[in-house]
Amino acid sequence: MIMRELRDLNKIKEIRKYFLERFGIFEHFFANYLFLEHFEKVFLLYKSKDFEKVNKSKLFGTPFMLLADFYKKIPANLALTFFKRNQIQKNWIEVDFVQAQEFMKGKNLDLKNIKKKSSVLSNGCVIVFFKDFIVGSGIMEKTEIKLNSGKE
Amino acid sequence: MVIRVSPNAQGLIAKSFLKKFEPILGKESKTFFESLTWFLPKTIRVNTLKASEQSIVRFLQNSNSKFEKIEFLDHAFFVSSNFEVISKSLEHELGLIQIMSASAMIPVIALDPKVNETVLDLTAAPGNKTIMLAQFMGNQGLLIANESDEVRLKRMRIHLLKNGVTNCLLTHQDGIQFDVGLKFDKILLDAPCSSDGEINKTINQLKDWSQEKVIKFQELQKQLMVHAFDLLKPGGELVYSTCTFSPEENEDIVQFLLDSKKDAHTVSIKLKGLKGTLPLEQYNGKRYSFEVRNCLRIWPYKHNLEGFFVGKIKKSE
Numbered sequence: 001m002i003m004r005e006l007r008d009l010n011k012i013k014e015i016r017k018y019f020l021e022r023f024g025i026f027e028h029f030f031a032n033y034l035f036l037e038h039f040e041k042v043f044l045l046y047k048s049k050d051f052e053k054v055n056k057s058k059l060f061g062t063p064f065m066l067l068a069d070f071y072k073k074i075p076a077n078l079a080l081t082f083f084k085r086n087q088i089q090k091n092w093i094e095v096d097f098v099q100a101q102e103f104m105k106g107k108n109l110d111l112k113n114i115k116k117k118s119s120v121l122s123n124g125c126v127i128v129f130f131k132d133f134i135v136g137s138g139i140m141e142k143t144e145i146k147l148n149s150g151k152e
Numbered sequence: 153m154v155i156r157v158s159p160n161a162q163g164l165i166a167k168s169f170l171k172k173f174e175p176i177l178g179k180e181s182k183t184f185f186e187s188l189t190w191f192l193p194k195t196i197r198v199n200t201l202k203a204s205e206q207s208i209v210r211f212l213q214n215s216n217s218k219f220e221k222i223e224f225l226d227h228a229f230f231v232s233s234n235f236e237v238i239s240k241s242l243e244h245e246l247g248l249i250q251i252m253s254a255s256a257m258i259p260v261i262a263l264d265p266k267v268n269e270t271v272l273d274l275t276a277a278p279g280n281k282t283i284m285l286a287q288f289m290g291n292q293g294l295l296i297a298n299e300s301d302e303v304r305l306k307r308m309r310i311h312l313l314k315n316g317v318t319n320c321l322l323t324h325q326d327g328i329q330f331d332v333g334l335k336f337d338k339i340l341l342d343a344p345c346s347s348d349g350e351i352n353k354t355i356n357q358l359k360d361w362s363q364e365k366v367i368k369f370q371e372l373q374k375q376l377m378v379h380a381f382d383l384l385k386p387g388g389e390l391v392y393s394t395c396t397f398s399p400e401e402n403e404d405i406v407q408f409l410l411d412s413k414k415d416a417h418t419v420s421i422k423l424k425g426l427k428g429t430l431p432l433e434q435y436n437g438k439r440y441s442f443e444v445r446n447c448l449r450i451w452p453y454k455h456n457l458e459g460f461f462v463g464k465i466k467k468s469e
């Protein structure tokens with residue numbers, strides 16, 4: 001199966017709605033991007049006039065994977081690091097340097113050691129900030145946050 | 153920036169390499185050979201797709217590094233102390249800074265891609281210049297990064313993702329037959345080469361340097377160069393670069409293109425404050441045409457930077 005443009009408007013709506021409801025990322029953020037799909041993975045690509053002309057069968061892919069699994073709604077961990085802090089309104093936590101390093105190496109975080117977090121915070125995918133930038137995302141289950149499995 | 157010089161440089165280098173470059177550089181050859189064991193200053197670049205220059209300056213200050221802005225490059229710094237801290241930092245891990253040599257940034261400056269152009273990086277892995285191309289394009293337009301080695305291509309995908317590149321498509325093709333049904337405004341051909349210019353990394357390789365390897369690369373480079381030129385739109389521009397000192401892989405390749413394509417012309421490359429970059433005028437009894445003089449050579453012994461060759465070519469309208 002070759003990578004192709006996602007044209008199913010319902011699926012596109014579902015992706016935008018997920019990022020809006022889960023993280024508060026406004027839908028207009030995606031206005032300049034095409035969604036591409038390859039199996040259950042969803043990729044982002046800046047819209048350009050020449051994309052239509054590209055012979056899609058010759059493509060290997062695009063770097064920017066947004067969702068590692070469309071159906072399970074697992075965001076690709078590294079892709080989230082592209083968002084800016086002010087674009088994320090909900091389901092975030094902020095960690096210190098040591099916590100960030102340990103988390104990136106795969107160590108789980110305990111919610112009671114987290115000093116700053118968004119007022120809306122629920123089980124599921126949460127974005128992890130260190131200072132002004134995103135170090136990745138985790139899956140929160142009750143009081144524990146595990147590194148997101150959304151491998152690129 | 154302070155550099156250390158090894159006194160017995162010539163003992164570390166293949167005799168055939170010394171024999172080749174002595175007549176090319178004459179009086180300067182001794183300093184050139186010595187320079188091949190220098191420790192050159194490390195350099196970093198702000199990834200403007202993800203971080204501001206201000207925030208990275210703050211980070212450098214906090215890491216207690218000695219750093220200095222590179223005069224001829226925007227968003228780039230020489231770092232002369234505490235480099236380990238920087239290379240192992242979260243900022244690097246998260247793609248807020250790139251670690252790449254100053255010379256390696258020059259081909260992208262020369263190509264100068266713009267927002268909304270259609271750009272090809274024909275031999276792209278590991279992707280450092282691809283990231284820089286995306287920065288120049290403001291992550292807009294269409295960037296295609298091609299690489300023939302699948303393992304390197306897969307690694308490059310992660311590298312580009314980590315660095316926040318969103319305007320890029322990847323292809324896995326042999327560059328000499330590359331085709332996706334498009335012609336390009338700008339093309340970077342940062343060619344596979346014998347890599348002797350990357351002296352910080354390859355002093356050991358200079359022991360086993362061989363002219364046969366140079367000639368093998370030259371054949372591939374000629375084919376890549378002609379095909380890259382054919383992929384340009386009329387009025388489009390191509391930058392050819394290598395990190396080798398051998399004229400067979402540099403001036404010879406530009407001359408070969410000029411001789412093969414009547415609509416190919418070189419364009420001069422402007423870099424503020426970097427002098428003494430003229431390419432060779434002749435080699436092996438052959439005089440290069442005047443147009444080749446527009447190309448640029450970086451020498452460690454003159455510029456305190458890794459060896460590089462950069463040529464810019466325009467296709468007539």
Ligand SMILES: C[S@@+](CC[C@H](N)C(=O)[O-])C[C@H]1O[C@@H](n2cnc3c(N)ncnc32)[C@H](O)[C@@H]1O
Nearest residue numbers: 275276277278279280281300301326327342344
């Ligand atoms: C000098 S490196 C490119 C470095 C890259 N521009 C950067 O700055 O990160 C050359 C690359 O060309 C690839 N290569 C070699 N032969 C090729 C071919 N025929 N077609 C496409 N790529 C090729 C090599 O695998 C290597 O990754």
